[in-house]
Amino acid sequence: MKSAVLVFPGINRERDMARTLKLVSGHEPAMVWHAETSLPKGTDLVVLPGGFSYGDYLRCGAIAARSPVMDAVRKFAADGGLVLGVCNGFQILCESGLLPGILMRNAGLKFICHDVHLRVERSDTPFTRGYNAGQVIRVPVAHGEGNYAADEETIRRLEGDGRVLYRYCSASGEVGDTHNINGAAQSIAGIVNARGNVLGMMPHPENHVEDIMGCTDGRGLFAGLAAHLERAA
Amino acid sequence: MKARVTVTLKNGILDPQGKAIEGALKSLGVEGIASVRQGKVFDIELPGADKAKAEAALKDAADKLLANTVIENYRVEVLS
Numbered sequence: 038m039k040s041a042v043l044v045f046p047g048i049n050r051e052r053d054m055a056r057t058l059k060l061v062s063g064h065e066p067a068m069v070w071h072a073e074t075s076l077p078k079g080t081d082l083v084v085l086p087g088g089f090s091y092g093d094y095l096r097c098g099a100i101a102a103r104s105p106v107m108d109a110v111r112k113f114a115a116d117g118g119l120v121l122g123v124c125n126g127f128q129i130l131c132e133s134g135l136l137p138g139i140l141m142r143n144a145g146l147k148f149i150c151h152d153v154h155l156r157v158e159r160s161d162t163p164f165t166r167g168y169n170a171g172q173v174i175r176v177p178v179a180h181g182e183g184n185y186a187a188d189e190e191t192i193r194r195l196e197g198d199g200r201v202l203y204r205y206c207s208a209s210g211e212v213g214d215t216h217n218i219n220g221a222a223q224s225i226a227g228i229v230n231a232r233g234n235v236l237g238m239m240p241h242p243e244n245h246v247e248d249i250m251g252c253t254d255g256r257g258l259f260a261g262l263a264a265h266l267e268r269a270a
Numbered sequence: 271m272k273a274r275v276t277v278t279l280k281n282g283i284l285d286p287q288g289k290a291i292e293g294a295l296k297s298l299g300v301e302g303i304a305s306v307r308q309g310k311v312f313d314i315e316l317p318g319a320d321k322a323k324a325e326a327a328l329k330d331a332a333d334k335l336l337a338n339t340v341i342e343n344y345r346v347e348v349l350s
Contacts, residue, residue: 096338103335139340142286186341
């Protein structure tokens with residue numbers, strides 16, 4: 038696994054992400070500054086970490102989505118490369134057009150920072166193969182704008198094509214309004230693009246990967262990616 | 271030349287911030303307010319005097335960055 042972590046001004050989760058990628062894959066990721074116009078040769082996974090790029094000015098992720106490195110990411114994704122965006126990374130992917138829809142202000146208006154349960158909807162994707170379909174995992178969220186919204190047709194297509202990979206749920210896997218922390222359409226926590234090689238998700242799996250963190254449920258996502266890329270290599 | 275781009279949420283898009291402001295106005299006792307939707311205003315200065323050219327540039331700016339047309343509408347006005 039030769040991953041690249043994009044670094045935008047104002048993000049703050051890039052080191053958590055780099056640490057997790059190293060821990061799970063054994064390979065140090067490249068840190069790529071937003072002003073770069075290309076990705077390191079041989080990159081097979083691009084990660085957009087969380088934080089507050091450009092202070093969330095204008096709209097979350099809006100300005101980062103227009104930075105030079107994103108043209109390289111668009112090309113990388115068009116060639117089938119794997120792209121993972123977490124939290125602000127998800128917002129940037131939506132703003133850049135790599136994923137449909139947008140992340141709106143949480144329905145309850147509050148910044149939400151605690152562990153949540155997610156239901157893994159399917160296991161036959163590079164982003165979920167470390168889990169079983171229907172498995173419930175516990176990972177933290179930390180966001181003020183995670184309320185996924187898109188037009189009805191887009192939501193229908195996402196559901197119809199099985200592109201919702203992670204959904205907010207109860208500890209036992211029930212999905213419903215009481216477990217939908219931010220009011221997201223269809224309790225959506227993570228979606229992929231039509232081709233299935235770009236995932237955006239609000240929760241932070243990279244923060245639940247070591248025993249010292251109290252939970253290692255997030256590890257499966259990265260272990261699955263590493264296994265997928267190893268097999269492809 | 272001075273211009274203004276106004277960005278507003280499309281109909282049907284939930285606006286939690288607008289709702290909160292609406293609630294705050296009610297609790298302040300401001301009467302006669304039926305509903306509030308929050309938007310953004312960009313005051314922009316442009317060189318030159320070509321109105322059509324200015325409008326084209328503003329529309330380009332709104333499409334590329336100022337508005338997210340998934341959820342927002344925008345209006346471009348050249349003021350002077």
